[in-house]
Amino acid sequence: xxxxxxxxxxxxxxxxxxxxxxxxxxxxxxxxxxxxxxxxxxxxxxxxxxxxxxxxxxxxxxxxxxxxxxxxxxxxxxxxxxxxxxxxxxxxxxxxxxxxxxxxxxxxxxxxxxxxxxxxxxxxxxxxxxxxxxxxxxxxxxxxxxxxxxxxxxxxxxxxxxxxxxxxxxxxxxxxxxxxxxxxxxxxxxxxxxxxxxxxxxxxxxxxxxxxxxxxxxxxxxxxxxxxxxxxxxxxxxxxxxxxxxxxxxxxxxxxxxxxxxxxxxxxxxxxxxxxxxxxxxxxxxxxxxxxxxxxxxxxxxxxxxxxxxxx
Amino acid sequence: xxxxxxxxxxxxxxxxxxxxxxxxxxxxxxxxxxxxxxxxxxxxxxxxxxxxxxxxxxxxxxxxxxxxxxxxxxxxxxxxxxxxxxxxxxxxxxxxxxxxxxxxxxxxxxxxxxxxxxxxxxxxxxxxxxxxxxxxxxxxxxxxxxxxxxxxxxxxxxxxxxxxxxxxxxxxxxxxxxxxxxxxxxxxxxxxxxxxxxxxxxxxxxxxxxxxxxxxxxxxxxxxxxxxxxxxxxxxxxxxxxxxxxxxxxxxxxxxxxxxxxxxxxxxxxxxxxxxxxxxxxxxxxxxxxxxxxxxxxxxxxxxxxxxxxxxxxxxxxxxxxxxxxxxxxxxxxxxxxxxxxxxxxxxxxxxxxxxxxxxxxxxxxxxxxxxxxxxxxxxxxxxxxxxxxxxxxxxxxxxxxxxxxxxxxxxxxxxxxxxxxxxxxxxxxxxxxxxxxxxxxxxxxxxxxxxxxxxxxxxxxxxxxxxxxxxxxxxxxxxxxxxxxxxxxxxxxxxxxxxxxxxxxxxxxxxxxxxxxxxxxxxxxxxxxxxxxxxxxxxxxx
Numbered sequence: 001x002x003x004x005x006x007x008x009x010x011x012x013x014x015x016x017x018x019x020x021x022x023x024x025x026x027x028x029x030x031x032x033x034x035x036x037x038x039x040x041x042x043x044x045x046x047x048x049x050x051x052x053x054x055x056x057x058x059x060x061x062x063x064x065x066x067x068x069x070x071x072x073x074x075x076x077x078x079x080x081x082x083x084x085x086x087x088x089x090x091x092x093x094x095x096x097x098x099x100x101x102x103x104x105x106x107x108x109x110x111x112x113x114x115x116x117x118x119x120x121x122x123x124x125x126x127x128x129x130x131x132x133x134x135x136x137x138x139x140x141x142x143x144x145x146x147x148x149x150x151x152x153x154x155x156x157x158x159x160x161x162x163x164x165x166x167x168x169x170x171x172x173x174x175x176x177x178x179x180x181x182x183x184x185x186x187x188x189x190x191x192x193x194x195x196x197x198x199x200x201x202x203x204x205x206x207x208x209x210x211x212x213x214x215x216x217x218x219x220x221x222x223x224x225x226x227x228x229x230x231x232x233x234x235x236x237x238x239x240x241x242x243x244x245x246x247x248x249x250x251x252x253x254x255x256x257x258x259x260x261x262x263x264x265x266x267x268x269x270x271x272x273x274x275x276x277x278x279x280x281x282x283x284x285x286x287x288x289x290x291x292x293x294x295x296x297x298x299x300x301x302x303x304x305x306x307x308x309x310x311x312x
Numbered sequence: 313x314x315x316x317x318x319x320x321x322x323x324x325x326x327x328x329x330x331x332x333x334x335x336x337x338x339x340x341x342x343x344x345x346x347x348x349x350x351x352x353x354x355x356x357x358x359x360x361x362x363x364x365x366x367x368x369x370x371x372x373x374x375x376x377x378x379x380x381x382x383x384x385x386x387x388x389x390x391x392x393x394x395x396x397x398x399x400x401x402x403x404x405x406x407x408x409x410x411x412x413x414x415x416x417x418x419x420x421x422x423x424x425x426x427x428x429x430x431x432x433x434x435x436x437x438x439x440x441x442x443x444x445x446x447x448x449x450x451x452x453x454x455x456x457x458x459x460x461x462x463x464x465x466x467x468x469x470x471x472x473x474x475x476x477x478x479x480x481x482x483x484x485x486x487x488x489x490x491x492x493x494x495x496x497x498x499x500x501x502x503x504x505x506x507x508x509x510x511x512x513x514x515x516x517x518x519x520x521x522x523x524x525x526x527x528x529x530x531x532x533x534x535x536x537x538x539x540x541x542x543x544x545x546x547x548x549x550x551x552x553x554x555x556x557x558x559x560x561x562x563x564x565x566x567x568x569x570x571x572x573x574x575x576x577x578x579x580x581x582x583x584x585x586x587x588x589x590x591x592x593x594x595x596x597x598x599x600x601x602x603x604x605x606x607x608x609x610x611x612x613x614x615x616x617x618x619x620x621x622x623x624x625x626x627x628x629x630x631x632x633x634x635x636x637x638x639x640x641x642x643x644x645x646x647x648x649x650x651x652x653x654x655x656x657x658x659x660x661x662x663x664x665x666x667x668x669x670x671x672x673x674x675x676x677x678x679x680x681x682x683x684x685x686x687x688x689x690x691x692x693x694x695x696x697x698x699x700x701x702x703x704x705x706x707x708x709x710x711x712x713x714x715x716x717x718x719x720x721x722x723x724x725x726x727x728x729x730x731x732x733x734x735x736x737x738x739x740x741x742x743x744x745x746x747x748x749x750x751x752x753x754x755x756x757x758x759x760x761x762x763x764x765x766x767x768x769x770x771x772x773x774x775x776x777x778x779x780x781x782x783x784x785x786x787x788x789x790x791x792x793x794x795x796x797x798x799x800x801x802x803x804x805x806x807x808x809x810x811x812x813x814x815x816x817x818x819x820x821x822x823x824x825x826x827x828x829x830x831x832x833x834x835x836x837x838x839x840x841x842x843x844x845x846x847x848x849x850x851x852x853x854x855x
Contacts, residue, residue, distance in 0.1 A: 030738070031737075031738045031741045031742070032737035032738050032740060032741035033737075033741075036737055036740050036741060036744075037370065037445060037740075038740065039445075039775060040744070040774035040775045041445050042447065042448055042460065042774070043774075044440060044460055044461040044462060045440075045443050045444065045445060045447055045460070048440045048441065048442075048443035049443040052443055077512070080362050081362045081363060081516075082362075082363055082365070082368060083363065083365060083512060083513055083514060083515055083516040084516055084534070088516075089534075092534050092535075093534070093535060096536075148567060151567070151568060151571050152567075152571060154571070154575070155571040155574045155575050158574075158575040159574060159575065164575070167577075168568070168571045168572055168575050168577060169561055169563060169568050169571070169572055169577075170537075170560055170561050170577075171536050171537075172536075172537075172560075255563055255564060255565050255568075256563070256565050256567075256568050257563075257568065258356070258536075258561040258562060258563035258565070258568060258572075259536075260533065260534065260535030260536035260537075260562070261535075264535065265535070268359075271735070271736070271737075272737070273737050
């Protein structure tokens with residue numbers, strides 16, 4: 001088990017290194033640079049800025065400096081916010097994205113599991129049809145459409161009836177979390193519901209369910225004890241990557257609902273070619289995703305010995 | 313590990329998550345708790361201010377916050393003219409200006425604002441190590457440019473604190489618009505002791521800043537919100553009615569801001585083309601102002617570019633109809649179709665520059681255009697109308713504009729436009745490298761004087777992207793830069809503008825107008841092209 005875990009971690013480290021290297025050179029290959037502004041900066045000022053950020057060095061030297069600093073956990077200062085370090089940005093804004101992601105994943109998991117299970121139990125009846133129609137809707141329509149609709153809807157209700165169900169945008173209270181969290185989780189919820197439904201359908205026809213029924217176990221007990229518990233396994237294995245994807249992918253919700261999350265900074269950094277922020281956030285997100293995947297891999301190993309044997 | 317145990321962990325996970333949610337909820341007081349008593353104006357910003365270091369700020373969001381929390385020697389008055397700020401009076405000559413600082417100007421920690429706070433701030437902005445992008449705006453001060461290039465020590469700057477309340481500024485050459493410059497953020501004072509204490513983190517949060525303006529920044533949650541409150545030490549506080557400027561929302565999403573205004577969460581809202589019709593449907597009271605920016609098509613004069621041919625440029629000018637362009641492409645009512653380089657909002661000697669120095673109207677004449685094109689083809693030895701590269705950005709409006717021009721030039725002159733669509737920074741890179749024939753561009757003013765526009769096309773200006781060089785033009789600008797006499801300065805700049813319209817390094821397209829609305833409780837909101845916008849300093853709040 002130990003060697004299996006070590007191997008996974010080693011591969012993870014190499015992945016992060018590869019991500020960092022590829023991003024670094026790809027980013028520098030893009031025309032333009034972070035110091036390019038709408039108005040031409042005087043030559044001396046530009047040289048000073050280049051010296052400050054080390055852009056006057058050959059690219060390979062910059063790469064080595066970047067790697068050395070990265071190992072020390074220092075990603076430097078942002079080009080667009082010259083008095084903030086990339087570490088400050090991650091420290092202040094990742095918790096926001098993580099919290100939003102957490103709410104989203106909880107909603108998605110609960111909604112998906114319950115929805116999927118109900119659809120399977122009532123297969124081809126109206127609950128199944130309703131849930132599956134919604135699933136198709138949530139999978140195929142991107143979340144920003146729902147975000148925009150929900151916001152307009154709230155504004156209309158506020159205007160017509162003078163009632164504020166939920167705030168239109170902003171951050172700081174529990175109420176501000178609900179709508180963006182729900183919308184961010186919709187896609188995942190739909191996917192999980194589908195997964196849960198098919199897994200549940202498999203379980204429903206197993207022999208041990210028939211045995212339980214024959215023994216006269218109460219249907220609700222069968223549902224919770226035997227069906228739900230067994231069917232939920234694939235959903236849980238999918239949750240790991242989903243957590244990573246949701247906590248890093250809240251960009252649209254963050255923009256629409258004026259939430260100070262990290263996703264926004266990432267996208268802005270790419271638009272502005274803010275080298276230090278791009279690298280810092282890429283490595284951070286990369287490491288985060290790799291860690292989640294490793295944890296999932298290791299947990300798999302615990303749950304299913306076959307994976308461990310095949311891996312080792 | 314068995315399945316029930318996994319589920320158990322999951323249960324724990326959910327419990328922990330819910331606890332975090334509850335803690336989060338308790339940890340944050342709800343927004344707007346103190347709006348009951350205080351006179352508050354609430355706004356949403358599109359991005360957070362990238363840099364509140366006055367010496368290094370370059371963008372409108374930072375200027376908005378700085379303009380309310382700081383004050384220069386002069387400030388922008390209600391009417392846009394220069395009014396006294398920290399300086400209560402001054403004497404301006406060809407050689408320089410002496411500022412007399414008011415005794416009751418105070419920092420937000422109660423200390424007096426003194427002449428050396430300005431000297432320190434200006435030297436710091438010019439220090440090559442600071443690498444301030446707006447350092448050029450200090451160049452009218454003697455030796456500023458050489459100091460900025462590292463060729464002279466900071467102490468050689470022509471700004472001397474004679475005593476705490478007397479600041480003597482020597483000019484590099486006469487500067488007739490200097491009193492407008494001293495209201496600009498780069499000219500704001502900075503306290504040396506604070507910069508030494510906070511170093512690299514200066515102005516990264518309210519604790520690492522001091523304020524001498526009508527308001528002080530009290531909270532700043534990066535990317536999320538900021539709040540400015542009345543500065544009790546401001547000398548003119550009795551004329552400030554607003555207690556709090558609250559910015560609880562920061563989002564680039566125009567629709568989100570629209571919805572915030574609709575639900576009365578914010579008091580001021582700018583409207584883009586898409587939201588304009590929604591605003592009309594909601595019966596918002598619409599207002600407009602010019603933000604000062606002038607847009608134009610710029611021709612490339614580098615070797616090998618056909619656009620260096622004057623007849624070709626004249627041909628394009630003749631078929632271009634600015635009125636039609638504005639109504640079809642810009643689509644914002646009140647937009648001024650482009651006629652010249654110096655926009656209508658700028659003042660000349662006693663009144664609007666455009667009125668004092670009227671332009672000859674350009675006739676839109678396709679037949680004439682064809683004649684110019686024939687002459688150009690002869691000079692360039694072309695058998696058929698040329699094909700030109702049109703460089704532009706990837707915004708929807710830019711795309712529409714490119715298609716419009718493509719169609720216009722094709723149907724009237726038979727000129728083919730190859731559209732080179734690039735994202736913002738890459739368009740800049742290509743523009744600087746001269747990789748285009750025509751580029752659609754704009755210029756926003758740095759100070760309220762025609763010089764901020766005419767200076768752009770001098771041979772020594774790095775922003776002259778088309779690299780159009782004209783000796784007479786340069787001379788007129790030099791003449792205007794050499795005097796503080798307004799009549800002479802304006803006259804010279806008017807002559808320079810005439811050369812632009814004759815030689816056509818650019819075709820002016822429009823002067824931007826912004827449509828906005830604000831809640832009824834706000835009276836006397838000032839919008840301006842230069843300096844802090846919107847300006848809430850003079851706003852009165854109706855109860």
